[in-house]
Amino acid sequence: MSGPTDAVAALAGVAHLDVDALLDDRGIGIIVCCGSGGVGKTTTSAALALRAAERGRKVVVLTIDPARRLAQAMGIESLDNTPRPVAGADEAAGGHLDAMMLDMKRTFDEVVESQASPEKARQILENPFYVALSSSFAGTQEYMAMEKLGQIQRDAQRDGTYDLVVVDTPPSRSALDFLDAPERLSSFLDGRFIRLMLAPARGPARLMTAGLGIITGALTKILGAQVLRDLQTFVAAIDTVFGGFRQRAMATYALLQDDRTAFLVVAAPEPDALREAAYFVDRLSSDRMPLAGLVVNRASEQPEGDLSGDAAYAAAERLRDGDPDGAVTAGLLRLYADQQRLVEREARLRSRFAAAHPTVATAVVPALPSDVHDLDGLRRVGELIAR
Amino acid sequence: MTTDWPKVRLHVVTGKGGTGKSTVAAALALALATEGKNVLLCEVEGRQGIARMFDVDPLPYEERRLTTGLPREGGRGGTVHALHVDPEAALLEYLAMYYRLGRAGRALDRFGVIEFATTIAPGVRDVLLTGKVFEAVERNSRNKGAVQYDAVVLDAPPTGRIVQFLNVSNELAGLARVGPIRSQADTMMTLFRSPRTAVHLVTVLEEMPVQETTDGIAELHAVDLPVGGVVVNRVRPQDLSAEQLAGVAPGTVTRDLLAVGVTAGPDLVEGLVHVGQEHAQRRALEDRQRALVAALDVPSYELPRLTQGGDLAALHELAGLLREQGMA
Numbered sequence: 227m228s229g230p231t232d233a234v235a236a237l238a239g240v241a242h243l244d245v246d247a248l249l250d251d252r253g254i255g256i257i258v259c260c261g262s263g264g265v266g267k268t269t270t271s272a273a274l275a276l277r278a279a280e281r282g283r284k285v286v287v288l289t290i291d292p293a294r295r296l297a298q299a300m301g302i303e304s305l306d307n308t309p310r311p312v313a314g315a316d317e318a319a320g321g322h323l324d325a326m327m328l329d330m331k332r333t334f335d336e337v338v339e340s341q342a343s344p345e346k347a348r349q350i351l352e353n354p355f356y357v358a359l360s361s362s363f364a365g366t367q368e369y370m371a372m373e374k375l376g377q378i379q380r381d382a383q384r385d386g387t388y389d390l391v392v393v394d395t396p397p398s399r400s401a402l403d404f405l406d407a408p409e410r411l412s413s414f415l416d417g418r419f420i421r422l423m424l425a426p427a428r429g430p431a432r433l434m435t436a437g438l439g440i441i442t443g444a445l446t447k448i449l450g451a452q453v454l455r456d457l458q459t460f461v462a463a464i465d466t467v468f469g470g471f472r473q474r475a476m477a478t479y480a481l482l483q484d485d486r487t488a489f490l491v492v493a494a495p496e497p498d499a500l501r502e503a504a505y506f507v508d509r510l511s512s513d514r515m516p517l518a519g520l521v522v523n524r525a526s527e528q529p530e531g532d533l534s535g536d537a538a539y540a541a542a543e544r545l546r547d548g549d550p551d552g553a554v555t556a557g558l559l560r561l562y563a564d565q566q567r568l569v570e571r572e573a574r575l576r577s578r579f580a581a582a583h584p585t586v587a588t589a590v591v592p593a594l595p596s597d598v599h600d601l602d603g604l605r606r607v608g609e610l611i612a613r
Numbered sequence: 614m615t616t617d618w619p620k621v622r623l624h625v626v627t628g629k630g631g632t633g634k635s636t637v638a639a640a641l642a643l644a645l646a647t648e649g650k651n652v653l654l655c656e657v658e659g660r661q662g663i664a665r666m667f668d669v670d671p672l673p674y675e676e677r678r679l680t681t682g683l684p685r686e687g688g689r690g691g692t693v694h695a696l697h698v699d700p701e702a703a704l705l706e707y708l709a710m711y712y713r714l715g716r717a718g719r720a721l722d723r724f725g726v727i728e729f730a731t732t733i734a735p736g737v738r739d740v741l742l743t744g745k746v747f748e749a750v751e752r753n754s755r756n757k758g759a760v761q762y763d764a765v766v767l768d769a770p771p772t773g774r775i776v777q778f779l780n781v782s783n784e785l786a787g788l789a790r791v792g793p794i795r796s797q798a799d800t801m802m803t804l805f806r807s808p809r810t811a812v813h814l815v816t817v818l819e820e821m822p823v824q825e826t827t828d829g830i831a832e833l834h835a836v837d838l839p840v841g842g843v844v845v846n847r848v849r850p851q852d853l854s855a856e857q858l859a860g861v862a863p864g865t866v867t868r869d870l871l872a873v874g875v876t877a878g879p880d881l882v883e884g885l886v887h888v889g890q891e892h893a894q895r896r897a898l899e900d901r902q903r904a905l906v907a908a909l910d911v912p913s914y915e916l917p918r919l920t921q922g923g924d925l926a927a928l929h930e931l932a933g934l935l936r937e938q939g940m941a
Contacts, residue, residue, distance in 0.1 A: 262630060262631070263629070263630020263631060263771060264629055264630035264631020264632065264822075265630075265631060291773075293820060293821050293824070294824065295820075494631065496631070497665075498635075498662075499631065529884040529885075529887065529888050530880045530881070530883055530884030530887065531877070531878070531880045531881030531882075531883070531884035531885065532878075532880065532881065533875065533877075533881055537875075541870065541873050541874075541875050544873040544874075545869055545872070545873050548872065548873065549869065549872060551869075552869040552872065552873075553852075553853075553857070554853060554857050554858075554860070554861060554865070554866075554869075555865065555866050555869035555870065555885070556869075557850075557852050557853035557857065557889075558853075558861065558866065558885045558886075558888060558889045559885065560850060560852070561850065561853075561888045561889065561892050562884065562885050562888045564850070564918075564920045565888055567920040567921065568920050571920065571921070595891055595894040595895050595898070596894065596895075596898055597819060597820040597821070597898070599820075
């Protein structure tokens with residue numbers, strides 16, 4: 227019998243991620259779920275938040291782009307950037323659950339409004355460069371998720387509203403976007419190029435160096451003079467608002483590094499998703515961010531019985547050849563064999579990950595036969611993650 | 614031998630994250646590369662997915678011969694080339710080509726303008742990425758020494774960003790109302806909106822991806838970008854009907870197994886029955902989503918869930934299936 231193979235056995239040594247211990251740990255104030263797109267991050271965040279609330283924590287979950295029906299079930303269809311209580315969460319243990327769907331642009335606008343006079347804020351909000359930057363600059367979304375996290379965390383500490391913030395992260399082009407966004411946005415706003423753009427706006431003609439002349443000349447050629455004027459106006463306006471932008475970004479970064487924060491890397495048992503997860507784990511460790519563990523969603527479950535995949539395929543073939551009445555059993559054998567193969571393949575992928583990252587505690591969540599769009603579904607996912 | 618997209622030169626492949634759009638793009642490129650044809654497979658997101666799928670060294674920013682296409686019966690395969698488009702290299706090339714910016718180009722780099730333009734200046738990055746693809750599609754015999762392509766397949770950003778990515782003129786609107794970048798973007802839009810382009814969407818038969826596909830098609834229509842087909846990926850086997858699955862009897866299973874020399878304990882029989890029940894449940898969900906895909910009123914193609922990893926043989930199998938269904 228070849229059945230569950232070496233790869234499965236190799237996984238026996240992988241530390242188990244104790245999700246309930248994490249959720250019950252009052253020393254943890256923030257859980258960040260990260261991972262590549264399509265691995266079930268949003269569902270995982272919501273399920274963890276609900277479970278934590280029903281175990282007595284005062285929780286707010288920041289989600290990004292949840293499935294429509296799930297958003298409805300949680301009462302957060304509208305993008306108003308304000309946490310709302312989730313009806314139907316069991317509060318018997320003394321906890322409660324609020325949820326919020328994150329509006330990145332709104333968050334950015336709020337930062338501007340809080341930092342500038344109404345007149346100045348209006349000028350910035352209307353500038354085409356601001357509009358583009360706040361809605362489409364790679365990294366803005368990621369940064370704003372962290373900005374909002376910081377705000378909520380500060381408010382919660384002041385008012386005692388929440389003792390746990392669970393945050394879903396936007397599906398990034400790559401893991402880099404999410405971790406580098408604060409740095410990237412601040413280095414953009416504090417950067418050399420921006421300084422150059424500001425130089426003429428600030429007057430002293432001596433700053434009009436030969437280098438700058440070439441630059442503005444080249445940019446005018448490529449973009450046109452009007453674009454350059456818009457850009458200079460934008461930069462001058464935003465500079466006064468974001469004078470201390472770097473400081474703000476550094477504070478957010480420090481919050482993520484804090485011991486009260488726990489990162490969960492979410493993945494699916496697919497080569498790309500696990501590769502991205504491995505990358506996340508490495509980045510988190512090199513940036514000294516506290517990693518709690520890996521959640522592998524959508525895992526295939528080992529079917530009962532001791533027939534190997536190959537033996538099941540062979541038996542299905544023999545049945546098909548011999549007995550027309552055996553079609554149903556032959557079909558079942560094929561499904562069984564497929565599942566054995568998937569289990570083995572996933573085990574191989576996971577053991578490769580585990581070999582490179584032996585200390586990462588892991589929770590494996592079986593694929594659900596149906597989509598999750600209500601609290602019962604989330605509760606069930608929560609149970610499976612905490613198994 | 615007719616296909617559903619005889620006029621299309623640029624096949625843009627998008628899809629929700631995790632649905633396998635890169636695999637589908639690669640399989641489509643193989644399927645299009647019939648005898649005597651040159652096909653270019655492009656990636657723009659810096660992931661080196663092509664190199665991994667085809668098990669070659671990471672691709673540089675230059676067109677490379679990648680592999681041989683899937684031959685038709687009795688024929689030979691054409692050639693699949695690959696290109697990894699890198700925005701910074703594309704910008705420098707663009708500057709050199711159109712503006713002969715020798716010294717200024719280097720100065721731009723030194724002052725961080727290249728970085729600014731490619732990662733920060735909104736829209737410019739996408740104009741550069743799509744610009745390179747545009748150049749490959751529009752290339753003609755005047756460009757000596759360069760390969761001319763019969764088709765270009767673009768492994769594009771995911772559904773959520775595809776309209777923004779292709780709708781380059783609009784993205785620049787308000788930023789560059791006039792000027793060279795603007796006219797460049799407008800020329801590209803002419804190709805993207807023409808019948809020579811098709812935007813295909815990859816999905817799996819689950820609620821979120823199908824919803825995103827539906828939304829994506831509506832968004833593409835709204836900005837006049839040509840919607841291609843929907844590729845439904847990772848479909849579960851369908852050799853058993855719902856009735857057959859509902860009527861599974863443990864006794865029959867035990868008897869059938871014995872007939873082919875497998876002595877089954879209760880565990881195995883229960884395992885088989887359970888696998889069948891779960892499959893029936895998932896199939897019912899798939900059928901509901903399939904009905905939604907059918908209602909989209911665009912050609913759709915189905916690819917099976919493969920249980921053995923994504924190696925080259927699997928890509929060829931998928932390419933064959935796309936061709937059988939008329940996508941290529």
